[in-house]
Structure formats: structure tokens, C-alpha cells
Amino acid sequence: QVQLVESGGGSVQPGGSLRLSCITSGFIFGYYDIYWFRQAPGKERERVSCIGRIAGRTTYGDSVKGRFTISRDNAKNSVYLQMSSLKPEDTAVYFCAADRGSTCMQSYYGMDYWGKGTLVTVSS
Secondary structure, three states, rough: OOOEEEEOOOOEOOOOOOOEEEEEOOOOOHHHHEEEEOOOOOOOOOOEEEEEEOOOOOEEEEOOOEEEEEEEEEEOEEEEEEOOOOOHHEEEEEEEEEEOOOOOOOOOOHOEEOOOOEEEEEOO
16 A cells, blocks of 8 residues: 655766656655665665655765755655766665654664665666
């Protein structure tokens, strides 16, 4: 019943841009912090960004600060990740996740719901 469905992944050249979307259903979207995580082959799952239930509360991983922007539209139960100046090291499967907490500082162990992921490949 709970669903988080990512879209917008694909292949892009270094320096390019992509916009990921996560459309959710089955839970009260406005009560949850929404995260983006990513995982590259052989690496740990990494917290990329979070947007809190309260407007204006956002966090970003150090590796993406200044390049990625997270946003949410509570009327559409959706969250977005605008990615620019993409680098090869951004290549990963990107996951949308929801947390009933309100810190925007959780590890992946703390998530209540997960999407299945969308692949982003950055290469020349």
C-alpha cells in the first residue's frame, strides 16, 4: 500500500543535469522527512539530501553541496532532487526514502519506507 516511486534517472555527461522525482502514496506525506540516498557498486549507502516536514529545513551531503537542490510538493506527495554539475562519482542508484522523525540527519537504518531506486550514470 505504501509506495515511493522514483523516476528521472538515466545517463548524462559530466557537467550535465538531471532531475529526479519521487512520487509517494499510502502514508501521510506531510508528517515525514524525505531523503535521497545513493549507493554505488561496492560502496556503502550514502545520504545525499533530506527535506523536512517543515518548510526550509534541508540537509546535503558534503559531496553534493552547491550542486544538488531538494524540494517537495506536499499537494502532490512528491519530492524532487535537481542535480547539476554532475560528476562521474555521482554515478549510483538513487533511492527515495521516508522517515517519521524530524532531524533530517538519519542514517539509512532509520528509514521507514523505501523506493526501489533509479540509476544515474555520469560518464563521457
